[in-house]
Amino acid sequence: MAQFSVVTNTSKALTPKTWVLFAFEKEEGFFNAAAKVGKSIWKQIKDEGFSGKEAQAAVAHPPAGSGADRLIALGLGPKRDLSLESLRRAGGRLARKAREVRVENAIVEWPRQFKDEQVKAFVEGVLLGSYQFNRYKTQVKDAPKGLQKFIFKVPSDLVSAMTKAIQTAESYAEGVILARDLINGAPSDVTPKVLADTAVKIAKGSIRLKLYTKKDLIKMGAGGLLGVNIGSALDPYLIHLHYKPAGKAKKSVAIVGKGITFDSGGLSLKPAGAMETMKMDMAGAAAVLGVFSQLSKLKPNVEVHGIIATTENMPGGRAYKPGDVLKAMNGKTMEVLNTDAEGRLVLADALSYAVQQKVDGIVDMATLTGACIVALGSLVTGAMTNDPKLLEQVKKATDTEGERIWELPLVKEYRDDIKSKIADMKNIGSAGKAGSIIGGLFLEEFVGKTPWVHLDIAGPAWMDGEVPSIPYLTHGGTGLMVRSLLTLFKTS
Helix, strand or coil: CCEEEEEECCCCCCCCCEEEEEECCCCCCCCCCCHHHHHHHHHHHHCCCCCCCCCCEEEECCCCCCCCCEEEEEECCCHHHCCHHHHHHHHHHHHHHHHHCCCCEEEEECCCCCCHHHHHHHHHHHHHHCCCCCCCCCCCCCCCCCCCEEEEEECHHHHHHHHHHHHHHHHHHHHHHHHHHHHHCCCCCCCHHHHHHHHHHHCCCCEEEEEECHHHHHHHCCHHHHHHHCCCCCCCEEEEEEECCCCCCCCEEEEEEEEEEEECCCCCCCCHHHHCCHHHHHHHHHHHHHHHHHHHHHCCCCEEEEEEEEEEECCCCCCCCCCCEEECCCCCEEECCCCCCCHHHHHHHHHHHHHHCCCCEEEEEECCCHHHHHHHCCCCEEEEECCHHHHHHHHHHHHHHCCCEEECCCCHHHHHHHCCCCCCEECCCCCCCCHHHHHHHHHHCCCCCCCEEEEECCCCCEECCCCCCCCCCCCEECCCCHHHHHHHHHHC
């Protein structure tokens, strides 16, 4: 990750020769540059089409004697529309442009009007936009490294607050990067045991871990997780991370992640093309681990339980079959009609276990349904809830972090679609009808009266290629919801 430092405007320390400038659309010039430099550079890049629009970044060379060899100009869009997301995207755009022109060190004279949350957003954008997953590449020695060092030049009275905001942004980005690395790893490398081992590494200080093995799960009656697992040669795990603040917690929350490290569809086998990205079916679990990797640093005054049900879904010789009936940890029975609707089966046990912790609220994250991608596309998460107040808190956090969610209704009349003739419920509804809502209604059967929000992250958890308009998103796993959950706990 790039290393950030803060110096005062009067500092005489040696500084990078690449300067970063900001511009608003429809306002002449830069608002964080000396008048002479700003005027000459503005004319140069304006003639090339730069006007300060949000999606713009330009490179220019200043006049001799200015102290800089190169300038990178970032557009922020109209001043009235400036938001945290504008600055986050500007940071991502800077990261991409720096890699493109092979800039490794840069400095920005940070405008006083940009406060703590704004510097946090900008730094998040730089760090996440700089992310590259090169684990399996052999020819990376001469590849552009991107930004390595970045200096903020600020008035002396802002140094302390700026430093703290940068540290918070670094923690957020570290959590996201951990999640991205797990999602992007090859499915034979990132197995259920690797998720369990990652939890073991995280469990220190104020974080404790209970790790339930296959033998434990049999005793616990985790029939959903065990049923999905039976076709795999690899053992399942139920992971329970537990963070407690030093003082009295304001509330307790469980975050639950679906951890299918590879989803073949089981005997209801997916087409070959649909399996190509199914290493990402544990993105919910990766988000839980990303959040917990930072809780001891950020120290929110909220008690947090992180619960992950993890296994592969494979079509082995002993695999569970359409027509089988599984019993979840809370005693409810589930008729399996499609083994590719496995996420809700493992979450049945994870949610049942979360309820046992007697928490004030539950938020689950799951790449649950392709129907949610059809409904909301690749940039919006589907949200369902039995408690509007909890959903409003989650939405406030996601709005702050630029991770969009949209509520889908839990239509009670649709419950008839998951009624089974031989069990308490079946794991699919009618083909082509409200698939995401049916998934949410199924999960609701396992939370009882506990306030609960279900986040179907099937679309935004993975990007096929880069997103030009959101430059801090890179190809592959996004680490979705790590930042939003950290903000939820920080502001609770």
